[in-house]
Amino acid sequence: MSLYATLRDQDIASLETYTAADTDYKGGAEYSKPLIEDTNLWVFVAFAIVVGIALKAGLPKIISGMLQKRAHEVRTQLDEAKSIKEEAQRLLADYQKRQREAEDEAKSIIEQAKADAKILSQEARAKLDEQLTRRKKAAEDRIARAEAQAIAEMRSKTADLAVAAAREIIAGRVDDKAQSALIEKSIADVRGRLN
Numbered sequence: 001m002s003l004y005a006t007l008r009d010q011d012i013a014s015l016e017t018y019t020a021a022d023t024d025y026k027g028g029a030e031y032s033k034p035l036i037e038d039t040n041l042w043v044f045v046a047f048a049i050v051v052g053i054a055l056k057a058g059l060p061k062i063i064s065g066m067l068q069k070r071a072h073e074v075r076t077q078l079d080e081a082k083s084i085k086e087e088a089q090r091l092l093a094d095y096q097k098r099q100r101e102a103e104d105e106a107k108s109i110i111e112q113a114k115a116d117a118k119i120l121s122q123e124a125r126a127k128l129d130e131q132l133t134r135r136k137k138a139a140e141d142r143i144a145r146a147e148a149q150a151i152a153e154m155r156s157k158t159a160d161l162a163v164a165a166a167r168e169i170i171a172g173r174v175d176d177k178a179q180s181a182l183i184e185k186s187i188a189d190v191r192g193r194l195n
Helices: 003-021 039-057 059-173 176-194
Strands: 023-026 029-032
Touching: 039 059, 059 176
Parallel strands: none
Antiparallel strands: 023 029
16 A cells, blocks of 8 residues: 555545534534535645655655755865865965074074174274274384484484584694594594494
């Protein structure tokens, strides 16, 4: 026996029970409504027909297929979302790695720049010290030359004064001829010693 036949038999049995019990109370008198006028019956019959047609047409299989298709689409979307999430995590890890590398590179560049600046500062200080030493030595050399020149000029003037004084002293004590020879000899001696 098919499901449709079973439902039909159950409907008929329930209709008979319903019809017998369906009475309306009016003025104390009971009367029964004819079965054809009962709206509940026709709603039930229409429902049973729609369900029967749906079962006959394979509606449960269609609904099941639609649900399986939707479940497959949802699974596909979840798989895509999972792969996109994994890719995003990989990209994030890659960008974080690049950022750390860039920060490390920036730190090494800064450290190298500081080291280079320190070296340049030391070299500049050494060059400045060397330049100051050269200038100091040049100044000392100029002072020494000026001092030597001043001493030489003083000696020269002193020698000239000594010669002039000796000439006067000798001129007063020696005759003219001996005096001239002695003066010339003394002048040559003094000049030889002083220069």
